[in-house]
Amino acid sequence: MSKGSEFLPEVLGLIEKRLGEIDENIQAVRQDINSMNEYYWDNYTEMDQYGYEDYDNQQALKMQVNANQENWKMRRRLKRMLDAPFFGSVEFVYDGEDEPEDFYIGIGNFARERGALPLIYDWRAPVSSLFYDYDKGEASYEAPGGRMDGEILSKWQYKIRGGKMIYEFESDVKIDDDILKQELGANSDTKLKNIVRTIQKEQNAIIRNTKDKILAIQGVAGSGKTSVALHRIAYLLYHDREHLNSSNILILSPGGVFADYISHILPELGEENIQEMSFDLFAYYELRRNTATQGNVIYGNAGNQENAIYGNAVNQENAIYRNKNRDQGGNQGKNPSGNSKSSSAGTGWNSKMIAADCEDKYHQIEREIAGVDDGDQKRYEWKQSVEYVQAIEGFLIELEDRLVDFEDVEFKGIRKSASEIMEFFYEKYTGTPLLDRMGAVMDYFIDEVETLRGRSLNDEEQEIICRKFMNMYVTRDICQIYNWFLEDYGFPALPDMPPERRVLEYEDVYPILYLKYSLTAAGQRKNIRHLVIDEMQDYSYLQYVLLAKMFSCNMTILGDKAQTIAGKQQDVLTFLPKIFGKKVKRIVMNKSYRNTSEIAEYAKSVGGSKDIQYVARHGKAVERHTIKTLEKTCKEISGKLKLREEEYETAAILTMTEKEAEHIQEIMHKLGAEAHYINRDSAQFKKGLTVTTYYLAKGLEFDQVFVVGGDRNNKMYQGYQYICATRALHELYVYDA
Numbered sequence: 001m002s003k004g005s006e007f008l009p010e011v012l013g014l015i016e017k018r019l020g021e022i023d024e025n026i027q028a029v030r031q032d033i034n035s036m037n038e039y040y041w042d043n044y045t046e047m048d049q050y051g052y053e054d055y056d057n058q059q060a061l062k063m064q065v066n067a068n069q070e071n072w073k074m075r076r077r078l079k080r081m082l083d084a085p086f087f088g089s090v091e092f093v094y095d096g097e098d099e100p101e102d103f104y105i106g107i108g109n110f111a112r113e114r115g116a117l118p119l120i121y122d123w124r125a126p127v128s129s130l131f132y133d134y135d136k137g138e139a140s141y142e143a144p145g146g147r148m149d150g151e152i153l154s155k156w157q158y159k160i161r162g163g164k165m166i167y168e169f170e171s172d173v174k175i176d177d178d179i180l181k182q183e184l185g186a187n188s189d190t191k192l193k194n195i196v197r198t199i200q201k202e203q204n205a206i207i208r209n210t211k212d213k214i215l216a217i218q219g220v221a222g223s224g225k226t227s228v229a230l231h232r233i234a235y236l237l238y239h240d241r242e243h244l245n246s247s248n249i250l251i252l253s254p255g256g257v258f259a260d261y262i263s264h265i266l267p268e269l270g271e272e273n274i275q276e277m278s279f280d281l282f283a284y285y286e287l288r289r290n291t292a293t294q295g296n297v298i299y300g301n302a303g304n305q306e307n308a309i310y311g312n313a314v315n316q317e318n319a320i321y322r323n324k325n326r327d328q329g330g331n332q333g334k335n336p337s338g339n340s341k342s343s344s345a346g347t348g349w350n351s352k353m354i355a356a357d358c359e360d361k362y363h364q365i366e367r368e369i370a371g372v373d374d375g376d377q378k379r380y381e382w383k384q385s386v387e388y389v390q391a392i393e394g395f396l397i398e399l400e401d402r403l404v405d406f407e408d409v410e411f412k413g414i415r416k417s418a419s420e421i422m423e424f425f426y427e428k429y430t431g432t433p434l435l436d437r438m439g440a441v442m443d444y445f446i447d448e449v450e451t452l453r454g455r456s457l458n459d460e461e462q463e464i465i466c467r468k469f470m471n472m473y474v475t476r477d478i479c480q481i482y483n484w485f486l487e488d489y490g491f492p493a494l495p496d497m498p499p500e501r502r503v504l505e506y507e508d509v510y511p512i513l514y515l516k517y518s519l520t521a522a523g524q525r526k527n528i529r530h531l532v533i534d535e536m537q538d539y540s541y542l543q544y545v546l547l548a549k550m551f552s553c554n555m556t557i558l559g560d561k562a563q564t565i566a567g568k569q570q571d572v573l574t575f576l577p578k579i580f581g582k583k584v585k586r587i588v589m590n591k592s593y594r595n596t597s598e599i600a601e602y603a604k605s606v607g608g609s610k611d612i613q614y615v616a617r618h619g620k621a622v623e624r625h626t627i628k629t630l631e632k633t634c635k636e637i638s639g640k641l642k643l644r645e646e647e648y649e650t651a652a653i654l655t656m657t658e659k660e661a662e663h664i665q666e667i668m669h670k671l672g673a674e675a676h677y678i679n680r681d682s683a684q685f686k687k688g689l690t691v692t693t694y695y696l697a698k699g700l701e702f703d704q705v706f707v708v709g710g711d712r713n714n715k716m717y718q719g720y721q722y723i724c725a726t727r728a729l730h731e732l733y734v735y736d737a
């Protein structure tokens, strides 16, 4: 029997004991809270008039509530540890010592009592890197006090489920291939799995990298980019609890279903979930929100108000759902805080909605698949390019003279001449963005009036002054300013519409957002301390410039140029250093873990990187068929599905366009097959058969994939085939048109 088998019952007993203590503690704190509440209701009428006692009571209550939250958190972790307390161990002897020590590694630390040396180490603890990075022999790890050298005498891996040892063996090679293959051979799930037991050395290096400010990872499909990014977040949260909490991290990802797909990992690793949203949704909120300058708060109804980005709370399991529809109704034209004023003068002078709605990238993809003429395509590309950014910068310099007609302002006998205002505008406040600048001059004037009159001006008086100052702008409508710019460059202007009825085409969304962030001080998001950008290849140059304006924090940027959705493959690593400077550390991941060798070979032949390596896991050969009629193909697919025999958990029929997906969904429905249709607004990934487009299946994986149709001559075809093929874990069927 190994040491692990002997250790298991002992540690399980200790965990059980600790759980018992925690349960008792939870009960005791609960009783305390109840008595505090009772005391409050019995005595609140007699509390001191200054509210001191009330305040003290509230603080004490808060402390107890927090204590119980911590208890629950610990309880959840220990319950998980009761199922599998550890998955690895390393017998290590430090240089200069005779006695080796056994380090057991699990999803969290566990010690006999608070402050004692852990019996089990968290996989993120410094010593745990011995397990991921070394075989038997000389080894070292970076401890807070410096490098620790020594020798690994043995390394063990365990599979424990329900507190029972399923298997254990001493591994000579790093995270033995057999275990990895077993993990990879398992069926897919509707949630991405955590990989703590089998993190590979090169993945571990990315997860534990804290020295580079920006990591840009180009990784082939299935190389574990998303998994690594999420484990990296868990690692950073563990190591920098003082400065970083879950509300300081934001993931920009493809959208709702993907958010659902990744929502389990962090809670499983004992961390709270983090904020996640698509950049398109963020842009939508930015363009329609009617309050310009809100400091650093990106508001919302998230659990942690102060640090929230828009949308719903994500600090809860399964609560990452969000889309535009959610915002319809109550919040129309209103910021979610319900506060309608934002200027320093309390007049709401800088509170213009730019557009009521805007397209997202899926509109653009469908348009491109359907075919756009060269002129339209060029204009679209120009509007997202470095040339656009340069042109707009030139335009902004000239805009200063075009945007304002200076006039004298007079209020209750106090005057400011046009030339004085000009002087303030061009000299004193030159560092303030153009559309905020008149507000700064106005604030100065209001201060002056208040000093001379010896009293504060009321809201009505401020409103009158505000109107006088703001009327000097020829326009404050950013769309109108954008139209001047388009006309200067010979492009058609946007239709003349009031903001409440404007719907922006995708090509204009980010150019206008860029203009907004150049003309107002609305951009910076200082509360975000780590930004994760998934699917980096699908962001344009302009979007990265915007992200650089908004976020000055550390970033993990990941993607795969072969999975570019647009017709032209894009390697963002060529321009990221120009935007973010030398801080960008480039990392390449060439090994794919998702597909069988047969599927990986096929994917390589339809557009994957030639350097791709994969874990040799064999499966069924890829089948290729020709579609006779869609009905017949759907019937055939129904026959090939292995969901009913419960062999597999998930399968997908993937198409190029939304229309094709809808059509197939209808046919499958008629055939009596239960199929979940994922559209742009979907928020959940369900077990069973899914029908969707290739661009909405990005990031997901399925046991069986059926790729149906697509036009070979379409410039998006290669990307389509590659993305679809790499979604399959075990079986791939391609039905050509």
Ligand SMILES: Nc1ncnc2c1ncn2[C@@H]1O[C@H](COP(=O)(O)OP(=O)(O)OP(=O)(O)O)[C@@H](O)[C@H]1O
Pocket (backbone or CB within 6 Å): 180, 183, 184, 192, 193, 195, 198, 199, 200, 203, 219, 220, 221, 222, 223, 224, 225, 226, 227, 228, 560, 593, 594, 698, 699, 700, 701, 726
């Ligand atoms: N070290 C590992 N151990 C076990 N499984 C792994 C490991 N690395 C990756 N995987 C598995 O490989 C699959 C692909 O991982 P992931 O989705 O993170 O890759 P990706 O690079 O983001 O993929 P894509 O770009 O194709 O969407 C997942 O099933 C994941 O669990």
